[in-house]
Amino acid sequence: MTLQEIAEFIGIDCQDEKEITGLNTLLDSNENQLTFLENKKYISDLKNTKAAAVLVTRENASEVPSGAIALVCDEPYLNLAKISKLFAPNVVEIDGEKPLVGGGTKVMPNVYIGKDSVIGSDCTIMAGAYIGDNVKIGNNTIIYPNVTVYRDCTIGNDCIIHAGTVIGSDGFGFANTKDGKYIKIYQNGNVTIGNDVEIGANTTIDRAVFNSTIIENGVRIDNLVHIGHNCKIGRGSILVAQVGLSGSTVLNAYVVMGGQSAAAGHLEIAAFTTIAARGGVTKSITEPKKSWAGFPLFEHRQWLKLQGKISNLLK
Amino acid sequence: MTLQEIAEFIGIDCQDEKEITGLNTLLDSNENQLTFLENKKYISDLKNTKAAAVLVTRENASEVPSGAIALVCDEPYLNLAKISKLFAPNVVEIDGEKPLVGGGTKVMPNVYIGKDSVIGSDCTIMAGAYIGDNVKIGNNTIIYPNVTVYRDCTIGNDCIIHAGTVIGSDGFGFANTKDGKYIKIYQNGNVTIGNDVEIGANTTIDRAVFNSTIIENGVRIDNLVHIGHNCKIGRGSILVAQVGLSGSTVLNAYVVMGGQSAAAGHLEIAAFTTIAARGGVTKSITEPKKSWAGFPLFEHRQWLKLQGKISNLLK
Amino acid sequence: MTLQEIAEFIGIDCQDEKEITGLNTLLDSNENQLTFLENKKYISDLKNTKAAAVLVTRENASEVPSGAIALVCDEPYLNLAKISKLFAPNVVEIDGEKPLVGGGTKVMPNVYIGKDSVIGSDCTIMAGAYIGDNVKIGNNTIIYPNVTVYRDCTIGNDCIIHAGTVIGSDGFGFANTKDGKYIKIYQNGNVTIGNDVEIGANTTIDRAVFNSTIIENGVRIDNLVHIGHNCKIGRGSILVAQVGLSGSTVLNAYVVMGGQSAAAGHLEIAAFTTIAARGGVTKSITEPKKSWAGFPLFEHRQWLKLQGKISNLLK
Known part of the structure; x- marks a missing residue:
């Protein structure tokens, strides 16, 4: 154009x-x-x-x-x-090449695989999974039932995606008109997932508005986690159940986020950071290897001390 | 009867x-x-x-x-x-008219559409979607894979429902017997969704016990949001990821609820209210156009000031 | 072996x-x-x-x-x-007996039922549901669309499992190697669900690493709830939307957990305990019939008093 x-x-x-x-x-x-x-x-x-x-x-x-x-x-x-x-590409392609499926890969009934998609060898694609157009999946990966992988996403080798998880849904993006309408910003990027990644059940990972939402090698993600568009989850990071990450936040390598913790958007979290359960990150964390807790966030030891001070108010 | x-x-x-x-x-x-x-x-x-x-x-x-x-x-x-x-109507109807599907609407494989349902023109119903009995869907609406729309619900024109979302599941309602059994209150209402509504992935919107859970025109709902039975989400409201609304709560027009925020049941929130991420609303908000934060909830500026006072306890 | x-x-x-x-x-x-x-x-x-x-x-x-x-x-x-x-058993069995389905049970299109599974009488298994291998389901149970029940799980009589819910996904378990790899602990247990249990939409219940994750008779679970591996949810307990339970936590009978509340792992919560919405349980609760709130957790009345003291800091 x-x-x-x-x-x-x-x-x-x-x-x-x-x-x-x-x-x-x-x-x-x-x-x-x-x-x-x-x-x-x-x-x-x-x-x-x-x-x-x-x-x-x-x-x-x-x-x-x-x-x-x-x-x-x-x-x-x-x-x-x-x-x-x-x-924006078509929601579903009519034209294009039939998907390629590697040797030893089992595709169960009621699976849809889109045009131009390529699935490697020794994978299992379970019943009810939807693999959109132009998706690339490596070798030895398991896609559990009723998983949805939107078009253009990529998943590496040796991954496990549990049931009901959605990879590549649209990020939450729109612009306001003066008369109160929201105009959708089409999310024309994708999600790229590395090797040896396990993702729990009913988790959602949004596609990027531009470029890619990135899940690096070795990441472990639990159930019901939300990852916004354009996030990057660094190598070996661990996201426990019900974590929520707003858009464009970057976790460096080996970050651990406890259950129900969250981060605002456009932040960067240093490598080997630990966020305790329910912790809420609202500013970037630049120093690696520290533990944080609470909302607002404090260093974990400070947070514990603060809770003691707060409970003293009852005396 | x-x-x-x-x-x-x-x-x-x-x-x-x-x-x-x-x-x-x-x-x-x-x-x-x-x-x-x-x-x-x-x-x-x-x-x-x-x-x-x-x-x-x-x-x-x-x-x-x-x-x-x-x-x-x-x-x-x-x-x-x-x-x-x-x-309570039948969970699945055997009898009834075949569904009507308008011109230009694509229905992918492995889709179920129930009796007496009517889908407008130029829609896309993607693989694995379940459209129950007596569902009405307008024109130019996209239903992504593995979405479930329970019977009797209605969805307007120009809507987008992302993968794995559930529209019209039963509200959480039961009465206790004296010997500790719960007797289900059958949720015989429905969900009605207006025009130009986008709903993210793996969100759940419960049907009403009586009448309708209502999502008005122009609403934007992110991933993993829970909306209880008989809620009403006013025109142009925005619900960010992992928000939870208990039953019968009414959001007036253009309410914004940040990520992981929540509201108790049977409340009313005034138009143009903003609830910050993690805010927890436990009383109705009657004055429009104000910003709130925290749990318990404070006006946003007061909450920020309070956090300063709290952190002073560490000195 | x-x-x-x-x-x-x-x-x-x-x-x-x-x-x-x-x-x-x-x-x-x-x-x-x-x-x-x-x-x-x-x-x-x-x-x-x-x-x-x-x-x-x-x-x-x-x-x-x-x-x-x-x-x-x-x-x-x-x-x-x-x-x-x-x-670890096979992800999907090729060999084994065809599933047995009892009289009066309706199985809709696009349902997969695995080898050696047994479904009782008068059930409804709705479109897009996945029932894995060696699953046992009792009589008069409804499985809504796009539910996934992993292999080896059991569900009792008179249960209702709403759309998109996942029963028996792998618990979040792995061991670290010295060079920063995570080695999966295969979750070779299952989930067992009693009679008269209703589970909301898009909830996830992980299978046990050994033995069973247990949901006892009469339990009510709302939408988007996460239950970790090896939890036990006692008879008549109620879990409101977006609750999260870490692994191996035991709820005794008639525990009520409010919306978005959570418990850490390896805890025990006494019978008839009530946790208010957003409450976070980090220690076992041994005394029955008490109400708790907040994070950190206080007795509910103490928590309310404490919030008064905290808001006094603004004066």
């Missing part, structure tokens, strides 16, 4: 016929992608973008670097949302 | 042969419905009921209005529970 | 050809089972074990009772994990 066509779609004028292949953030865009700046906080990222074009307000248009085209508009984020639909 | 038959079923005497069509609350009952009074707190509602008959203790029988028949019994709520079974 | 073969599998020497039928805890093992001691805290259990053999460090080997064989190794728990794979 050309820039001109995109501009026309949102009712602004641009004669450039450059071909745009997708949307991305300011810093991750390549020279064929379109990006946006809504929040002035990211203006230094704007200066460094390699994007072909930027949706930007008049106020910030002068900061668009010389290699990029400014698409000047009143509501860049809302326009990004509108444009995201243009790049 | 006649009043006489119903009375006989619970072992009390009533010769009236009036036809009863269902059960309802004191205030919502019409002249063909049966209601009950257990808790004296609702005695003014009793005086205003339009019901055909009321299950009521001897003590309160004199307050039954003249147009209604008093069915005097020791345990009105328990008897209501027993009677609810008489009005 | 003989002790000799097992020992060889983990690279230690043992010439005994005694047949071992499975793994178990120190106290629950019978004379044909293998057990382990990692934590010195359980050394008195070691002295009382009836197991055929014990994985044990050199340091504790002398405490192994005379009837049992000591399998001396550096990392007993890690070796147990490795050995657990030897006793």
Whole structure:
């Protein structure tokens, strides 16, 4: 789709016929992608973008670097949302190659496998599982019944995905119009899961808005966990039941999150951090190998001490 | 079913042969419905009921209005529970019309659609979805894989229901017998979902005990959210992941509930209220457009100030 | 499998050809089972074990009772994990008897029922349900759509299991290697559910590592509840939505846990205990019939008083 066509779609004028292949953030865009700046906080990222074009307000248009085209508009984020639909793939493909299934892989009845999908050898795909279009699954992986893997996701070798879990559902993203409508930001990224990952039952892992939600090798995720779009769960991390992670939060290697703990979005948690059950992380944790508890969060020992002080209030 | 038959079923005497069509609350009952009074707190509602008959203790029988028949019994709520079974429809209908599916709607393999159901045009019903009997779905709605829609529910136009979500499961309702058994209150209501609603993955929305659990137009619901029976989620409200709402709670328009926040039952939350992540609402919120946090709940700024005071205890 | 073969599998020497039928805890093992001691805290259990053999460090080997064989190794728990794979049944059986289904039971389309399973009379098994191998279901039980019951589990009479719920997924168990790998402890137990149990939608109940996760008669469980492996939920207990129970916790009869409340693992909660919504139990509760709230947990009245004291900090 050309820039001109995109501009026309949102009712602004641009004669450039450059071909745009997708949307991305300011810093991750390549020279064929379109990006946006809504929040002035990211203006230094704007200066460094390699994007072909930027949706930007008049106020910030002068900061668009010389290699990029400014698409000047009143509501860049809302326009990004509108444009995201243009790049959304079909919910279900009709055309495409029949799925490839490797030797020794058992596919039980009532399984759907989409177009262009590839499943390795010695896997078990159990009854009622849905494997969408263009999904790649490695070798020796077990998909339990009634699991749903949305299109374009990838799962590595030696993984176990328990029943009812959903991989690749849309992240929770939309832009507001002035009259109170929400315009969906199509989640055109995916989920990529490494090797030797076990995921419990009825867990949900949302696909990325751009690029990938990433679950690295060796991760262990329990039941009823929610992982928002664009999170990255580092190697060997452990997420106990009912944990919730908001979008774009990064767990470095070997982070442990106790049951019902949670993290706000856009945070980074240092390697070997432990969050106690019910802990609520609202700021990034930069120092590795420490234990935290509570909401608001304290170092675990401080939290225990604080609870003693609080209970003294009853005396 | 006649009043006489119903009375006989619970072992009390009533010769009236009036036809009863269902059960309802004191205030919502019409002249063909049966209601009950257990808790004296609702005695003014009793005086205003339009019901055909009321299950009521001897003590309160004199307050039954003249147009209604008093069915005097020791345990009105328990008897209501027993009677609810008489009005429960079949779990699955054998008879009935084949479902109607509109033009341009794709129904993938391994989908079940029940009797008398009607699906509009340009929908996508993905593999493994279950659409129960007498379900109505509008146009241009996407039902992702392994979604379950229980019988009698309705979903509007332009909705997206993500994988594994359950619409219309039974509300959590039962009456206790004196010897410690729980008698199910059959949940004979439904769920009605408006237009332009998106619901995440593995969320659960319970059907009403009477009437409808209501999700209004434009609502956005994230993953793993629980909505109890008879809740009403007002237009444009946003429920982030892992929110839990107990039964009969009403959110007015444009309420935002952060991740893992919750509300107790039978509350009303004013329009444009924001509840921060983890907030726990235990009383109705009458003033609109305010922000709240914590459990117990405080105004957000007060809660932040309070956390400062609490952490000072460590000094 | 003989002790000799097992020992060889983990690279230690043992010439005994005694047949071992499975793994178990120190106290629950019978004379044909293998057990382990990692934590010195359980050394008195070691002295009382009836197991055929014990994985044990050199340091504790002398405490192994005379009837049992000591399998001396550096990392007993890690070796147990490795050995657990030897006793894991097939994920799906190819051989075995066709399932038996009793009179009056309706099995809808797209249902899978595994080998050697037995379903009683007058049940309804709805579309998309997965009933694994060797599952036993009683009479008059309803399994709603897209429920998954893993192999070897049992469900009693008059039960209702709502849509999307998962019974018998693997407990969250693994041992660490020194180089940061997690070795799965195969969960070779099951889940047993009594009579007259109702379980809500998208709930997860993990199978036991050894023996059974137990849900006793008359229990009521709401939506999105997590029950860890080897829990026991006593007769008539009520678990409201989004409750989380860590592994091996025992609820005695008629315990009520409010919405989003939780308990840590290996605890026991006395009969007729009530935990308020959001309560977090971290120690066993020995006195019955009391009400508790908060996290950390206080007696409910004390918790309310404490919240008053805390809010006074704002004055």
